[in-house]
Every structure is written in structure tokens, then in C-alpha cells.
Amino acid sequence: MKKLINNIEDVITEQMQGMAAAHPELKINLDPKFIIRADSDSQKKVVIISGGGSGHEPMHGGYVGKGMLDAACPGEVFTSPTPDQMFECAKAAHNGHGVLFLVKNYTGDVMNFEMAAEMLNAEGIKTQNVLIDDDVAVKDSLYTAGRRGVGTTVIMEKIVGAAAEAGYSLEACAKLATKVNSYGRSMGMALTSCIVPAAGKPNFDIDENEIEIGVGIHGEPGRKRIPHTSCDEITSILTHAILDDGVYTRQIREWDHGTGNWKEIEFTSPPFKSGDKMIVLVNGLGSTPLSELYGVYRKMHEICEDKNIVITRKIIGSYITALDMQGVSITMVKTDDEILKFWDAPVKTPALRWGV
Amino acid sequence: MKKLINNIEDVITEQMQGMAAAHPELKINLDPKFIIRADSDSQKKVVIISGGGSGHEPMHGGYVGKGMLDAACPGEVFTSPTPDQMFECAKAAHNGHGVLFLVKNYTGDVMNFEMAAEMLNAEGIKTQNVLIDDDVAVKDSLYTAGRRGVGTTVIMEKIVGAAAEAGYSLEACAKLATKVNSYGRSMGMALTSCIVPAAGKPNFDIDENEIEIGVGIHGEPGRKRIPHTSCDEITSILTHAILDDGVYTRQIREWDHGTGNWKEIEFTSPPFKSGDKMIVLVNGLGSTPLSELYGVYRKMHEICEDKNIVITRKIIGSYITALDMQGVSITMVKTDDEILKFWDAPVKTPALRWGV
Amino acid sequence: MKTLQHKHIIKWFELASLTLRENKDYLTKLDSEIGDADHGFNMERGFNKVHNKLEEFSLNTDLGAIFKNMGMTLISSIGGASGPLYGTFFLQFGMAIVTKTELSLQDFVTAFEKGVNGVKLRGRASVGDKTMIDVLAPVADRLKESLSENNTFEKVFSDIVKSAEKSMKSTVPLIAKKGRASYLGARSVGHQDAGATSSYLILKSLKEAIEE
Amino acid sequence: MKTLQHKHIIKWFELASLTLRENKDYLTKLDSEIGDADHGFNMERGFNKVHNKLEEFSLNTDLGAIFKNMGMTLISSIGGASGPLYGTFFLQFGMAIVTKTELSLQDFVTAFEKGVNGVKLRGRASVGDKTMIDVLAPVADRLKESLSENNTFEKVFSDIVKSAEKSMKSTVPLIAKKGRASYLGARSVGHQDAGATSSYLILKSLKEAIEE
Ligand SMILES: Nc1ncnc2c1ncn2[C@@H]1O[C@H](COP(=O)(O)OP(=O)(O)O)[C@@H](O)[C@H]1O
Ligand SMILES: Nc1ncnc2c1ncn2[C@@H]1O[C@H](COP(=O)(O)OP(=O)(O)O)[C@@H](O)[C@H]1O
Ligand SMILES: [Mg+2]
Ligand SMILES: [Mg+2]
Ligand SMILES: [Mg+2]
Ligand SMILES: [Mg+2]
Incomplete structure (x- = not known):
């Protein structure tokens, strides 16, 4: 394993110190x-608070700032943060109007x-959790932990952050x-695995001529392994996995x-249909060159035009990674006037910035 | 080699088609x-026109837009573009006020x-070239092709782009x-080499416990190979290579x-001195996670504080890469009021955006 | 041995910390096959914190308080899926034995059951889902049975470790239905569940704690 | 053979295209050791374009025009360092023989020298800098000497290929002072220069073109 780190135990702390030094507009605890x-x-x-395992950069710290998140709780690499962390974080950020946790749907x-929500509500701090479970690679919710939360997270953080800024209630x-x-x-694929610093070696072995289809963002194996093929085919x-996905129904818990x-x-979740207007994220999983993401965008755009799916907004880059994994994920979020308005609203964070 | 590409010959063309589809605010020829x-x-x-080999993403196409470049000429991967390309590009962009080529100092x-400048000036289109040669890894200019152009390119494109937008003459x-x-x-280092699609394998072999110090952005070996060491040491x-670099003098050609x-x-180039105010770029070479760049920022910031070097502005991320190379480079550009004003001016390009 | 005493509990936590540290790579390897390769690190991180508290625990005679503190320690240091689950287990265990300074078999069985129920409520897994519940739930059942058998702690703990080992191995052929491994569907078959394994190791430490 | 004819030039360009294609990996490998691993691709790309023009060249009797067209073709398709350099070589070569339909040895030598001077002006490299100039400049000298020796083209070309091969190999122990390899300083020692090698291959094709 080759990484730009000092001691493995100090990695997250030191990187946060780097963030603190670089971004005086953020406070780092x-x-x-x-x-x-x-x-x-x-x-x-x-x-608006988000959090999750570290390693999905620039999530979530990179999205803290005006028009997006108020705070973020980073866990260990690929490991959910802990309730006491979220509790202290929410208490520090709370100003009497309630707390919304945006939570990616992983058991942890x-x-x-x-x-954390139980603890905060018990203290009289009105708290609600909303799940992101957008990964169509997971088919059913009956025999699994349910769809994982992936790319929609970034888009939700932007939109809900803007709404909160505009004075929306909890x-x-x-x-x-x-x-x-x-x-x-969303749907993702990997060309390689990734290396968690503490593990020191790739999470899974994959041949030079194989790829994993339907991976999440934790370096875990995906739905199936197929021979490596062209950018267009991948x-x-x-794209078809996303556009052809049917109605998805699941039980969720709400406070x-x-x-x-x-x-x-x-x-x-209703299926997508012809005429839908989308915000699209073509996302690199860490080590994929931006140019390759444009190669992916080219083909995806073509398929969308064929199917009369309208791409109204797009971001292309590494917005929710799995450390240094090579691969790509595509996310589409159907828009309406409300969503579009808040997507276009000003945002100023280390990783996403426009309108200011 | 595992990449998200179709046929190797079509890579650049198709990726440009992807850019065209994604960015209607750009015209792709x-x-x-x-x-x-x-x-x-x-x-x-x-x-203001820049260009160079492809693979240094998001350069240069990603920096075309209001407040930065008017146009960019991409060559083959790691290969300079050709004069006819620059000639046509400049003719398409020119509107009577002259053309400035920003050229990274590589022989090609x-x-x-x-x-290209000779051809344009011969046609009566006033053209000037300015070199970027900022890589302190190259010591002398007498026995080499001179210092390479690396990270300062991005910063120059931003600043001069803003000045042109503000009405500066050629x-x-x-x-x-x-x-x-x-x-x-600037000064860079690599943990791994990178894979040029046409080559299909890494440019150089490097052991699991070795790193290259003083690399450029072309996957070429650097000044020396040393045992892998800590983020702080690297x-x-x-940082010291940059801050301790003395006066650098060379011959350049000007039209x-x-x-x-x-x-x-x-x-x-005068050496840096205590009290200098800097724009700093901590740059990932392609596959280095953002978090590790923050680890680098932390130590660099500490050294700068010790030496009374003031970091007034900074960007941290992958701004000038060597495809999928793992590694980092640091760039410092001393500022004055003129430079700072144009750095802060609005910019709206696919890869750099603020103030609009 | 008729009651489980303070020193046994301290020993249990100590041995569990050591075993989990020793098995860090093993647990991580199991988790890497069908999970995200961190279970060993997670358990080590949590139980290192517990280990650091052993002195504090030694000075406290209230076993209920110790178990609750132990649960909170795991919750606030592990994260992931195993943090809230093991945390809840020990927290609920402690709630069942407030102010007790030693535990009868009845006390132990009741507390254990309460702990397992907490895990079930939090994680909503059933036996057969290929999780730690595959070990914990049968052990809770076995414990209840043992009440009528009038056995010693030694015999009971030896029994449940055997049961736990069997249950742990029985996760191998299962298709995971909860936790990360569930994303793999049929590809999860043929691998032993990491959390079931750490549960087995924790129970084995319990047995060893009263042997010494 | 007293004059170099149109068909020889066409044959030269054809053989050069084929040789460079065959040696693509070899040239790239040399460039990967002390450069950026693209010289083979660059040369192949440029000479493929030339190859596509052979029919057009066949119909044009003006050798000067053919060489200039050839130079422009390389300039507009190669890029990198070798594009402007080889492009300039053939462009300048063509400028020296405008409207000629066949070349005497004197014509050839003058044009070759003009080509090499163009490369020197553009790249500012001297012999010993570990570049294509290490092959091209001594060949230009050898050609000038041959004028007084009253030799056949066959003999002259055979001589310069030998000279080129020697020069090419002589780049191995040198420290590069121009081009990318110069960044490596002493680490460039022990590797043969890629551009010197492609120059040798182009000259070898010239010799073969008049043999057939
Ligand atoms: N819903 C659940 N109920 C009970 N146990 C579960 C559940 N989900 C996961 N587990 C257990 O947690 C273990 C994984 O723990 P760990 O790797 O530490 O967390 P994470 O999955 O968040 O990385 C699994 O092996 C499984 O035994
Ligand atoms: N200044 C120069 N003068 C003459 N030849 C040069 C010069 N710089 C480089 N070369 C030649 O160009 C070759 C490299 O060509 P190529 O790999 O195609 O271009 P690049 O270096 O731009 O990748 C070198 O091997 C060397 O022979
Ligand atoms: Mg985890
Ligand atoms: Mg090149
Ligand atoms: Mg895990
Ligand atoms: Mg080269």
C-alpha cells in the first residue's frame, strides 16, 4: 500500500487538521x-447534517458551507460515525429550528x-432522519438491507441545503x-478495488480483464463480474439499469x-418515464480520469436522447468516491420546479461552489 | 490496462464529443x-489560448470559459498539439485584439x-507566446531543456484570463x-506511474516501497527514487525544494x-522570501484521494507558518494531472495586488467556477 | 460455582479484548469476502476502549453500571453496524441487572435475553439472515433451557460455546439477508459471517474467564 | 545509378512508413525509458498520414513540392518534439529542390544539409546532446565528404546508414541535454535515444529504397 499518510491511526484526524488549516470558514472539532x-x-x-464513513470524498466535509450542509460527521474509513458524535455535532449546530439528518441506507x-435521533429528540431537539436508498444494483428490499445510498446523496445535500437556507421548516x-x-x-461499476489504509491491501481481487457491475462505494464486490468491455457497453x-428500473417499494422508519x-x-419510487427532466451526476469513484467520465457522459447522453430523457443539469467529476477505486457511477434525479430552483441556488463549500 | 474507453484511436475525439454534449457553453471543433x-x-x-498534451485533466478544455481561457488545443495524450491546430483555433477565436499563447516549457x-506564432504573425494576427517553466525539480537550464511547466499554468490561466476579460492589451x-x-x-512526486491508453502499461516500474521525487506530469521518472516515507516527510x-530554491535565470525566446x-x-525568477503572500495549489496527479491532499496541506501549512510564508489563497484538488498517476505536486505563486485582484475575479468554466 | 462474580466479568471483558485483538486480521478477512473489510478493526477499536476502562470497572461494584458503561463505550467508539448492535446488547444486558454485584444463572439468562432482544429490535434480523443473531439467538434459547437442568456455570458456558461454534459455522452456506453481505445475494454463500464469528469469540472468552 | 528519381523517393517514404510502423513498440519502449513513451506512436501517426498520401505524391512530378507536402503532413499530424523537427527537416529539404524532378548527389547533399540546419535552428541541439541531431549532423558531414569521392548513390547511402547506426548507438552512454530525457540528468545514461533511432530507421529505408 502506497499512500500519502503518516500513522494509520492519525489519518482522519490529520486530514481534518489539514481541512481546518485550509478552510477558516469551517470549524473542525x-x-x-x-x-x-x-x-x-x-x-x-x-x-442539515450528513455523515458517514470517511473515504467518499469530497463527502461530507467538502459539502459543508453556505447553501448546503451545516455540519458533517466523518466516521472511520468506510465505517459509519457514532451516535455520540452526531449528538454533539447536532447540539453544536442546532439553533432552535430542528435538525435533519441525511442518512445513506447502510445498516451501520x-x-x-x-x-442519535433518539438521543436528540429525548433532549427536546426536534430531529428527523431521511434515508437515501438510490442504488438500483440492489434489486429487492425484502431479502437485503435495502438499496444503498450513493450518488443521490450529493444532489440531495445541495437541494435540501438550499431549501433550509431559504427558510424551509424541518x-x-x-x-x-x-x-x-x-x-x-444510481448505478455503479468498478474496474479495480480500493485500498483502505488500515487494511493495506485491496478489498477484493479482480483480474486484468474483468470488471464488477453494480458496486457501491465501499470497495465491496458488486452484483456480478463480467469480462472487461468498452466504455459504450459499460x-x-x-444507464439502462437506471432508466428501466421499475417501481421500487420498501418499508422505512420515520421518527x-x-x-x-x-x-x-x-x-x-416511481419509475422514470419519457419526458422526465434530470439532474445527472457522472461520478468517478476515485482514480478514474475526468476524461473517461466525459467518454461515459457521451454515451449516456446519446441513450437519454434516444429515450427522450432530458438532461437539464449535470455535474461530472469525482463527487462521491470509494477512496482510490477505479470506476464510475451514474446518478439521475428527476427534477421539478422546486428541485431545480434549489439546485441552481448559490452554494459555497470547499467542493461545490457557484452563484457566490 | 483497464480504462473506460472504446477504440484507442478514438479516445480524444469521443471524450471531446462528451464535453460538447455536456457543455453547450463551449464549442468543440x-x-x-x-x-x-x-x-x-x-x-x-x-x-488567451492554452494547449498541450491531453491527460493533464481538467486542463485545458476544463478551463475554457468566462474569465479564463478563450480556447484550448488538446494534443494526443502527453503529446503537444500541432501548429495547424493552434493556427485554426487562434483564427477562430481572434477578434482583432491579438492572441496570447500560454505554453508549458516542453520541447514539443x-x-x-x-x-503557430510564426504562421499567425505572418498572417497579420498579432501573436505572443509566454512560457511557463516553474518546476524546481529541474535544477539548471544550461544542460537541460529548462524547467518544465506544471502547476503555475493553472494559476496563470486564471489570472491572465481575468485580465484579458478586464480589457488588458496583448x-x-x-x-x-x-x-x-x-x-x-512547483515540485511534484509520484507514488506510482500512469498508463497512457496507447501504451497500455505503466511508463515506469516502481517498487511497492519506493517513490519518485521531482516528477513532472507525463509519467516520466523523476529526479531521484527514494524509499517510501511519511506524508510529512514527503x-x-x-515544500522546502520550493521555498529554498534560489534565483533561477534562463534564456527564453520572445517574438x-x-x-x-x-x-x-x-x-x-527571484527566490521566495519571508513575508511573501502566496496562492497555493496542492495538486493531485490523478489517483490521489482528496483526503491525502489535505494531509499534505496540513504539513505544508505548518512549514509555511514557520517560515513566515503567508498563504492568502489556495486550491486543493486534482487540477493538473498525469492521467491516473498517484502522487502530489505543490505550486506556490507569489502574489501582489494585481495578481490577487485577477485571481479573485469571477470565473465560469467546467472545472473552475466562482463569483458567477 | 454458583454465582458469576465481579472478577469474572472483568476477566471476561479482558479476555474478549485480547481475543478480538488477536483475531483482528481474521475477522477483517471474513468481512472482506462479503463485506467491507473492517469488522476486525471495528471490534479491536471498540474493545481497546473497553480494555482501557478495566481499571475503572474494577473499582465499581455495580455490575449493571459496568455493563451499561461497556455498552456506551462500544457505541461511541465502533460505529458501523457492529457498534450499535454490540453496544445495545451490553447496554440492555446492564439494564436487566441494575445494582447487582453478582449474578445468578437466572440473572445471567434474563439479562442475556434482554440483550439479544435489543439487538433484534435495533437490527431487525432473524435467525438465518447470516448475522450475529445466528449465534446470539440460539445461545439465548440454550441458556433458557439450561435453567431447568440445574447445571453449573462451567457446564452451561461450555454448552453455549459449543452451540455458538456450531451456529457460527452454520452461517457459511446461508444467503445473507441483512447487513452488507445481503447486497451480494447468492454470492454470499460459502463465506462465514464476520459478526457471527466475533460473537462466538466473545462467548468463548466468557467460558475461559470462569475457567481460570 | 546517377540520379535519384521520383520512384525512389516514393519508395523511400513507403519503406520508411512501414519500418516505423514495425518499430512502433521498439521506439516507444526506448522513449519510455527516458522520455514519455510515445515516440513510436508519434512516428507511426505521422508516417501513416504520409503513407496515405503516396498516391497523391505519385501523380506529382515536382520533388520539391512532394518534400514540402511531406514536411507539412508530419508537422500537422505528429505534434510533440519530433513533429516540428522531422517536419522542418523535410520542409527545408523540399525548399532546396523546388521544381526538380530528379536529384543529383549534389542536390541531395545540399537539401539534406538544409534540412539538418532547419532541425538545428528549431531545436537548438548540438551533437552530443543525445538527440536525433547525433545521427543527422554526422550524416550531413559524411554526405558532404562523399561529393569529392565520386561514389554511386548505392555506396553513399550504404556509408551513411553505417554512420547513422554507429551514431545511434553512440547515444547510449551520453547524458541527455535536450528534450525530455534531459530532466533525468545522469539517469539518462545507458539508454539509446529514441529520436536518433527513428532517424537511423528512416535513413535505412532510403538505402533500401534504391536497392530494390
Ligand atoms: N441488521 C443486522 N442485525 C444483526 N447483525 C447485523 C446486522 N447487519 C449486520 N450485522 C452484523 O454486523 C457484521 C458487520 O459488522 P461491521 O463490519 O463491523 O459493520 P459494517 O457492516 O458497518 O462494516 C455482520 O457480519 C453481521 O454479523
Ligand atoms: N531540441 C531537440 N533537438 C533535436 N531533437 C530533439 C530535441 N528534443 C527532443 N528531440 C528528439 O525528439 C525525440 C523525442 O520525440 P517524441 O517522443 O516524439 O516527442 P516528445 O519528447 O515531445 O514526447 C528525442 O528522442 C530526441 O531525439
Ligand atoms: Mg464498515
Ligand atoms: Mg510526448
Ligand atoms: Mg464491515
Ligand atoms: Mg516522447
Whole structure:
């Protein structure tokens, strides 16, 4: 393993110190670990917090700032942060208008954020969790932990962050986030695995002439392994998996502020259809050159034109990675006026910046 | 070799088609290849054009847009573009106020851009070339092709692009570019080599426990190979190489519009000194996770504080890569009021965007 | 041995910390095959924190408080799936034995069951889903049975370790339905679940703690 | 053979294209050791374009025009360092023989010298800098000497190929002072220069072109 690091135990701490030195507009707390807007004390708005394992750069610290996240809780590499971390972070950011946790649907993240929400609600800090479960590589939710949260996360953070900035209430933010989730679909593939510093070697072995289709963002093997093929073919597999995905229904848990407990609700994502207007993310998983992402965009754009899917906005780059994995994921989020307005709103974070 | 590509011969063309599909604000010409602002016809300003081998992403196409480049000429991967390409590109962009070519100091780039400048000046299109030669890994200019052009390129493109947008003349733009070059220094290192699609294998072999110090951006071996060491040590080597670099003097060729020929002039970069205010670029060479760049930033910041070097602006990310090379380079450009003003000016390109 | 004493609990936590540290690479390897290759690191991180608290635990006679502190320590240091699950287990275990200074077999069985129920509520896994529940739930059942058998702790713990080992191995042919491994569908077959393995190791430490 | 004729030139360009294609990997490998691993691709790309023009060249009797066209073709298709250099060589060569339809040895020598001077002006390299000039400049000298020796083209070309081969090999122990290899300083020692090698291959094709 070759990495630009010192001691493995200090990696996250030192990288956060680097962030602190580079971004005086952020405040970095090291124990417990969280990253928060330096101007958070003066805010009067719903607080939007995300978090998850480290290694999905620039998530989430890179998305903290005006118009996006108020704070982020980084866990160890690929490991969910802990409830006490989220609790302290939310308490530091909270300014009386409630807390919305944006949670990627992984068993660990879900459970830790649920515990944090329980703790905060018990303290009288109104907290709601919204899940992102957009990865169509996971087919059913009955025999699995449900679809993983991947690329839609970035888009949701931008949109809901802007809505909170615009004065949306906690309920309205949660409703918008839930809508974005039901409108979002992603699919990824990997050419190589990645190396977690603590492990020191790739998570899985893969031949020079094989690729993994349907991977998430943790260097885990995907749905299936196929012979390496052309950019067009790969793009076609990913794009069709997204566009042809049917209705997706699952049970999710939502905090009921009335009863003070979780309630299970059924939740459905309608399939995409001709004429839909999309925000598209063509995402590099870490080591894929930007030029190759443009190669992917070319073919995806062609397929979308064929199917009368309209790409209204797009970002192309490494926005949610799996450390140094080589691969790509495509995310599409259906838009409407509300979503588009908040997507276009100004944002100023280390990793996403426009309009200011 | 595992890449997201179709046929090797079509790689650059198809990736440019992807850019065209993604960025309607750019116009993409395929024969010869160049990328130009779609609104270039309505401009009334000096035209700033850069170009070079492909693979140094997001250079240069990603930097075409308001407040930065008017056009870019991509060559084959790691190979300078050709004079006819630059000639057609400049003619398409030119609007009567002259053309400034920003040229990285590599034998191929220099000769091809010199030929293009000769052709354009012969046609009555006033053209000037400014070199970037900022890589302190190359010690002397007497027994080498001179210092390579690396990270300062990005910073120069931003600053001179803003100056042209503000109405600077060709002479004033060239003077400013020359100043930025004399104020800029870079140094890079690699953990791995990179794979050029046409070659299909790494440019050099390097052991699991070795690193290359003083590499450029072409996957070529560097000044020396040393045992792999800590992030702090590596950062320290790079930072000190930049800060301790002495006066650098070399001969450069400048087009003399009077005589209609090249003239050789001596050109000097003063060393950095305590109190200097810097724009800093901590640059990933392709496959280095952003988090590791923050680890590098942390140590570099510490050294700068010790030496009373003031970091006034910074960008951290992959801004000038060597395809999928793992490694990092540090660039520092000394600032003054003029430079800082144009750095902060609005920019809107696919890869760099603020203030709009 | 008729009751489980303070020193046994301290020994248990100590031995569990050591075993998990020793098996860090093994657990991580299991997790790398069908998960994300961190279970060993996660368990080591959490139980190192527990190990650092052993002195503090020694001075506290309230076993309920110790177990709750142990649970909170795991929750706040592990993260991932195993953090809240093992954390909940020990937290709920502690809630069942507040202020007790020693545990009868009945106490132990009740607390263990409460712990397992906490894990089930939090993670919503059932036996056969290829998780730690595949080890913990049968052990809870076995413990309940043992109450009528009037056996010693030695015999009971020796029994449950055997049961745990069998359950752990029984996860190999299963298709995972919870946790990360579930994403692999049929590709998860043929691999032993990491969390089931760490559960087995923790129970083995319990047995060893009363042997010494 | 007293004059170099149109068909010889066409044959030369044809053989050069084939040889450079065959040696693509070899040239790239040499360039990978102390350069950026593209010289073979660059030469192949340029000479493929030349190859595509052979029919057009066949119909044109003006050798000067053919050489200039050839030079422009290389300039506009190679890029890198070798594009302008080889392009300039053939362009300048053509300038020296405008409207000629066949070349005497004197014509050839003058044109060759003009070509080499163009390369020197453009690249500012001297003999010993470990570049194509190490092959081209001594060949230009050898050609000038041959004028007084009253030799056949066959003998002259056979001589210069021998000289070129020797010069090419003589680049191995040198420290590069121009081009990318110069960045390596002493680490460039022990490797043969890629451009010197392609120059040798082009000259070898010339010799073969008049043999057939
Ligand atoms: N819903 C669940 N209920 C019970 N145990 C689970 C559940 N999900 C996962 N596990 C257990 O957690 C283990 C993985 O733990 P760990 O690797 O530390 O966390 P993560 O999966 O977040 O990386 C699995 O091997 C499995 O035994
Ligand atoms: N200044 C120069 N003068 C003459 N020849 C040069 C000069 N610089 C480089 N060369 C030749 O060019 C060759 C490299 O060509 P090529 O690999 O195609 O271009 P690049 O170096 O741009 O990748 C070198 O091997 C050397 O022979
Ligand atoms: Mg994990
Ligand atoms: Mg090259
Ligand atoms: Mg795991
Ligand atoms: Mg080369």
C-alpha cells in the first residue's frame, strides 16, 4: 500500500487538521469528530447534517458551507460515525429550528443515526432522519438491507441545503429530501478495488480483464463480474439499469414526534418515464480520469436522447468516491420546479461552489 | 490496462464529443481539435489560448470559459498539439485584439507553438507566446531543456484570463503572464506511474516501497527514487525544494513584432522570501484521494507558518494531472495586488467556477 | 460455582479484548469476502476502549453500571453496524441487572435475553439472515433451557460455546439477508459471517474467564 | 545509378512508413525509458498520414513540392518534439529542390544539409546532446565528404546508414541535454535515444529504397 499518510491511526484526524488549516470558514472539532460551518452560531434555520464513513470524498466535509450542509460527521474509513458524535455535532449546530439528518441506507449508518435521533429528540431537539436508498444494483428490499445510498446523496445535500437556507421548516425540508430520494436512481461499476489504509491491501481481487457491475462505494464486490468491455457497453449497462428500473417499494422508519417512537411507513419510487427532466451526476469513484467520465457522459447522453430523457443539469467529476477505486457511477434525479430552483441556488463549500 | 474507453484511436475525439454534449457553453471543433467559448464571436478582447498534451485533466478544455481561457488545443495524450491546430483555433477565436499563447516549457510544446506564432504573425494576427517553466525539480537550464511547466499554468490561466476579460492589451497580458511565471514555483512526486491508453502499461516500474521525487506530469521518472516515507516527510521535501530554491535565470525566446523574428532574452525568477503572500495549489496527479491532499496541506501549512510564508489563497484538488498517476505536486505563486485582484475575479468554466 | 462474580466479568471483558485483538486480521478477512473489510478493526477499536476502562470497572461494584458503561463505550467508539448492535446488547444486558454485584444463572439468562432482544429490535434480523443473531439467538434459547437442568456455570458456558461454534459455522452456506453481505445475494454463500464469528469469540472468552 | 528519381523517393517514404510502423513498440519502449513513451506512436501517426498520401505524391512530378507536402503532413499530424523537427527537416529539404524532378548527389547533399540546419535552428541541439541531431549532423558531414569521392548513390547511402547506426548507438552512454530525457540528468545514461533511432530507421529505408 502506497499512500500519502503518516500513522494509520492519525489519518482522519490529520486530514481534518489539514481541512481546518485550509478552510477558516469551517470549524473542525476533533473529539468527537465533526466539521461545522464557522458561522453556524449566527444561523436561524433548520440544520442539515450528513455523515458517514470517511473515504467518499469530497463527502461530507467538502459539502459543508453556505447553501448546503451545516455540519458533517466523518466516521472511520468506510465505517459509519457514532451516535455520540452526531449528538454533539447536532447540539453544536442546532439553533432552535430542528435538525435533519441525511442518512445513506447502510445498516451501520441507519442504526447509528437512529440512536442519535433518539438521543436528540429525548433532549427536546426536534430531529428527523431521511434515508437515501438510490442504488438500483440492489434489486429487492425484502431479502437485503435495502438499496444503498450513493450518488443521490450529493444532489440531495445541495437541494435540501438550499431549501433550509431559504427558510424551509424541518417538516418541509424532510418532505423535500424524501421527494428527492424517491426521484433519484444510481448505478455503479468498478474496474479495480480500493485500498483502505488500515487494511493495506485491496478489498477484493479482480483480474486484468474483468470488471464488477453494480458496486457501491465501499470497495465491496458488486452484483456480478463480467469480462472487461468498452466504455459504450459499460455506460449502456449502467444507464439502462437506471432508466428501466421499475417501481421500487420498501418499508422505512420515520421518527414520529407525536408518539416519540419510530413508525414504519411504506415508501415508493416511481419509475422514470419519457419526458422526465434530470439532474445527472457522472461520478468517478476515485482514480478514474475526468476524461473517461466525459467518454461515459457521451454515451449516456446519446441513450437519454434516444429515450427522450432530458438532461437539464449535470455535474461530472469525482463527487462521491470509494477512496482510490477505479470506476464510475451514474446518478439521475428527476427534477421539478422546486428541485431545480434549489439546485441552481448559490452554494459555497470547499467542493461545490457557484452563484457566490 | 483497464480504462473506460472504446477504440484507442478514438479516445480524444469521443471524450471531446462528451464535453460538447455536456457543455453547450463551449464549442468543440474536431478537425483540427480545439475547444472554444461558444460566445467567442461576440468578444472584444485579447484571446488567451492554452494547449498541450491531453491527460493533464481538467486542463485545458476544463478551463475554457468566462474569465479564463478563450480556447484550448488538446494534443494526443502527453503529446503537444500541432501548429495547424493552434493556427485554426487562434483564427477562430481572434477578434482583432491579438492572441496570447500560454505554453508549458516542453520541447514539443515550445516548438509547435513557436511555429503557430510564426504562421499567425505572418498572417497579420498579432501573436505572443509566454512560457511557463516553474518546476524546481529541474535544477539548471544550461544542460537541460529548462524547467518544465506544471502547476503555475493553472494559476496563470486564471489570472491572465481575468485580465484579458478586464480589457488588458496583448502586451499587458503578456507582461502579467510573464510576471506570474517568474513568481511561480512547483515540485511534484509520484507514488506510482500512469498508463497512457496507447501504451497500455505503466511508463515506469516502481517498487511497492519506493517513490519518485521531482516528477513532472507525463509519467516520466523523476529526479531521484527514494524509499517510501511519511506524508510529512514527503511534504517537507517538496515544500522546502520550493521555498529554498534560489534565483533561477534562463534564456527564453520572445517574438519581436518589430523585426518579425524571435529574440533571445534573459529572464530571472527571484527566490521566495519571508513575508511573501502566496496562492497555493496542492495538486493531485490523478489517483490521489482528496483526503491525502489535505494531509499534505496540513504539513505544508505548518512549514509555511514557520517560515513566515503567508498563504492568502489556495486550491486543493486534482487540477493538473498525469492521467491516473498517484502522487502530489505543490505550486506556490507569489502574489501582489494585481495578481490577487485577477485571481479573485469571477470565473465560469467546467472545472473552475466562482463569483458567477 | 454458583454465582458469576465481579472478577469474572472483568476477566471476561479482558479476555474478549485480547481475543478480538488477536483475531483482528481474521475477522477483517471474513468481512472482506462479503463485506467491507473492517469488522476486525471495528471490534479491536471498540474493545481497546473497553480494555482501557478495566481499571475503572474494577473499582465499581455495580455490575449493571459496568455493563451499561461497556455498552456506551462500544457505541461511541465502533460505529458501523457492529457498534450499535454490540453496544445495545451490553447496554440492555446492564439494564436487566441494575445494582447487582453478582449474578445468578437466572440473572445471567434474563439479562442475556434482554440483550439479544435489543439487538433484534435495533437490527431487525432473524435467525438465518447470516448475522450475529445466528449465534446470539440460539445461545439465548440454550441458556433458557439450561435453567431447568440445574447445571453449573462451567457446564452451561461450555454448552453455549459449543452451540455458538456450531451456529457460527452454520452461517457459511446461508444467503445473507441483512447487513452488507445481503447486497451480494447468492454470492454470499460459502463465506462465514464476520459478526457471527466475533460473537462466538466473545462467548468463548466468557467460558475461559470462569475457567481460570 | 546517377540520379535519384521520383520512384525512389516514393519508395523511400513507403519503406520508411512501414519500418516505423514495425518499430512502433521498439521506439516507444526506448522513449519510455527516458522520455514519455510515445515516440513510436508519434512516428507511426505521422508516417501513416504520409503513407496515405503516396498516391497523391505519385501523380506529382515536382520533388520539391512532394518534400514540402511531406514536411507539412508530419508537422500537422505528429505534434510533440519530433513533429516540428522531422517536419522542418523535410520542409527545408523540399525548399532546396523546388521544381526538380530528379536529384543529383549534389542536390541531395545540399537539401539534406538544409534540412539538418532547419532541425538545428528549431531545436537548438548540438551533437552530443543525445538527440536525433547525433545521427543527422554526422550524416550531413559524411554526405558532404562523399561529393569529392565520386561514389554511386548505392555506396553513399550504404556509408551513411553505417554512420547513422554507429551514431545511434553512440547515444547510449551520453547524458541527455535536450528534450525530455534531459530532466533525468545522469539517469539518462545507458539508454539509446529514441529520436536518433527513428532517424537511423528512416535513413535505412532510403538505402533500401534504391536497392530494390
Ligand atoms: N441488521 C443486522 N442485525 C444483526 N447483525 C447485523 C446486522 N447487519 C449486520 N450485522 C452484523 O454486523 C457484521 C458487520 O459488522 P461491521 O463490519 O463491523 O459493520 P459494517 O457492516 O458497518 O462494516 C455482520 O457480519 C453481521 O454479523
Ligand atoms: N531540441 C531537440 N533537438 C533535436 N531533437 C530533439 C530535441 N528534443 C527532443 N528531440 C528528439 O525528439 C525525440 C523525442 O520525440 P517524441 O517522443 O516524439 O516527442 P516528445 O519528447 O515531445 O514526447 C528525442 O528522442 C530526441 O531525439
Ligand atoms: Mg464498515
Ligand atoms: Mg510526448
Ligand atoms: Mg464491515
Ligand atoms: Mg516522447
